[in-house]
Amino acid sequence: MRTRITLAAAPVLAVALAVVVSVLVAVQPASAATGFTVSNGRLYDANGAEFVMRGVSHAHTWYPTQTATFANVKALGANSVRVVLATGDRWTKNDTADVANVVSLCKANRLICVLEAHDTTGYGEQSGAVTLDKAVDYWLSVKSALQGQEKYIIVNIGNEPFGNNAATVANWATDTSNAIKRLRSNGFEHTIMVDAPNWGQDWSFTMRDNAAGVFAADPIKNTVFSIHMYGVFDTAAEVNDYLNRFVTAKLPIVVGEFGFNHSDGNPDEDTIMATAQSLRIGYLGWSWSGNGGGVEYLDMATAFNPAQLTSWGERIFNGANGIKATSKEATVYGGVTSPTPSRSVSPSPSRSVSPSPSRSSSQPPTGGCKVAYAVVGQWPGGFQGEVKVTNTGTGAINGWTLAWNYANGQVLTQAWGATYTQAGAAVTATGVSYTANIPAGGTVSFGFLSNWNGTNTAPAAFTLNGTRCA
Incomplete structure (x- = not known):
């Protein structure tokens, strides 16, 4: 979650938008063999089917008993869930057993798990925040829960890993590249997701202008970039310009967090969702429930109750370009989630079998x-x-x-x-x-x-x- 951004970001953004920048250069990616892969700026699941994330974040590390969340967001149409984990540096560590359980919950509910380490939030500006290198230490410590699960999980190295401190933001590309390479050298073949600096909002365009180099630094070219859209992205022009630059450069991008309102401004959630849909870009809204610190309005469900969706919950799940209308289940689970409440499950990615809507819901199988x-x-x-x-x-x-x-x-x-x-x-x-x-x-x-x-x-x-x- 984007916990803080200084209001000084707005004038800097205005200046930066006036600067003509060079077009990002696309790098033709290679493919990992075991799970999700990236090719030509798109994310593909282990069966080679394009996968577009449609999901929400869940603050598991602070609400570890709210395991029903996985089933509840699936029932509302999500195909993925971004799970907040802690490295033990700022919050109590989610250990290997807990991470393995989270992965099991995702798989049981046919969700793709995006696992993120939260203790990096606002490094360089937020007291207690840790480096991406420390986040890599964490992923190595829980490696046994992640190996063999490449078909089902994406590793989001660190949440919003830099604040607005210019001196540390300048290190974003180097530190991010080194974190990716260190994970790869230790056997991680998963798709890796990397967050932008500036509390995830990249108003300095540091990620945008260095993404091609960071992508090239990944030995297996299996990295996805994540932009968090709050008050910095309060106009359609800003949303469209940012996302289209990545698509044009054939660099994979997702909206890793966004809201319908925020203390730093009013994000244009309608454009975010519409543009993501038209460009085939994934989005993960913040967040299911349990927000505090003055942003309780970002809860999608009141007290984790799926029967009590807030206006934000109704918007993201049931509104135009929302999760229910646009989500498709990863084919690694054997089927595709349709935009309607019914679902077709096929035994293989090459075959889609839909049950007839005229069949009785109580009809028994004709065989066994x-x-x-x-x-x-x-x-x-x-x-x-x-x-x-x-x-x-x-x-x-x-x-x-x-x-x-x-x-x-x-x-x-x-x-x-x-x-x-x-x-x-x-x-x-x-x-x-x-x-x-x-x-x-x-x-x-x-x-x-x-x-x-x-x-x-x-x-x-x-x-x-x-x-x-x-």
């Missing part, structure tokens, strides 16, 4: 089903589970209820991707809007948290709409 149940994390007294339901029949399943029994007194406490009821040992889970439809050959998944004590035996049998599953 297969269930894969897994414990993806366990700790004393609790565990996290993931269930994958595959339609092995010949017809689409439009609406489902999965039932099973526990043998050791396990009790569910939370679920995402499904709603649940439990009576004693008997559990029933029902698909929600974005998991309810399973085409023939398709698979959907949901996750849950549960209590356990002593023994945690997996269920012996599952039934889907009354049909016994393999």
Whole structure:
């Protein structure tokens, strides 16, 4: 989050806008092989499909128990979530186990995780802020939670890593390039996202004018640039000029944060969203819930409740060029999220199968089903589970209820991707809007948290709409 910017930025911006700058030179990128890649200024998922982020930020590090957020933003149409993490320098560290759990929550809800280290915010101006080099130390310390997850996560090295101090801002290109190279030399093949200086808003155009060189410094050319749009971007001309320069230069850019209002001015959110859509640029709004310090109006949901969207929440999720209308799910999850509440899930990126809207929501499969149940994390007294339901029949399943029994007194406490009821040992889970439809050959998944004590035996049998599953 953009926590502070001096109002002196406005006249400097006005002067800078009058200066004629050279056009950025595009650099033809190479590709990493394991996950997201960048080519010709565009971001592609691991299946080679173009991916345009449509999501929001979630302040996980300050609200670690609000894990339902992942399911809630997915249900509202998001295809990605930017997760605030702490390195331990300014706020309590999110350790390897916690990061692994966050990644699991993203995957269970078919979201792309953009993981960001927040302790760098405003370095050079904000007391206590740390360097990008310190942020790299953090990513190396949680590396085991990130390796093998390149298909599902993007590493945002450090949030707003420089304030407005000219002496430190001048180091943005060198420090950012060195951070990228250090991650690469330590085996990180993930797409890396880098934030602009000036509290993310780049009114000095430092990122804009040095982006080509920073991109070229990445040995695998897999870096995306992130601009934060608040009061500096209060006119359509400023929004369009900034974003179009990157597109023209074939350098990948996303709006990594923006709001509908701010203490430093009134950003033009309508133009931000419309231009992002027309240019096929990703955006991540700030933020789901839990804001303080005078910017509580940036909450999209009141008290983390998805049934109580604020005006900002309604705007970004349900408004023109909003998340619901423009978001498409990453194909690594086997399907594409349509602009309508229904969703088509295909078993491979080359095949798209849509269930007929005339089919009854209670219609059982015409063939069979297969269930894969897994414990993806366990700790004393609790565990996290993931269930994958595959339609092995010949017809689409439009609406489902999965039932099973526990043998050791396990009790569910939370679920995402499904709603649940439990009576004693008997559990029933029902698909929600974005998991309810399973085409023939398709698979959907949901996750849950549960209590356990002593023994945690997996269920012996599952039934889907009354049909016994393999």
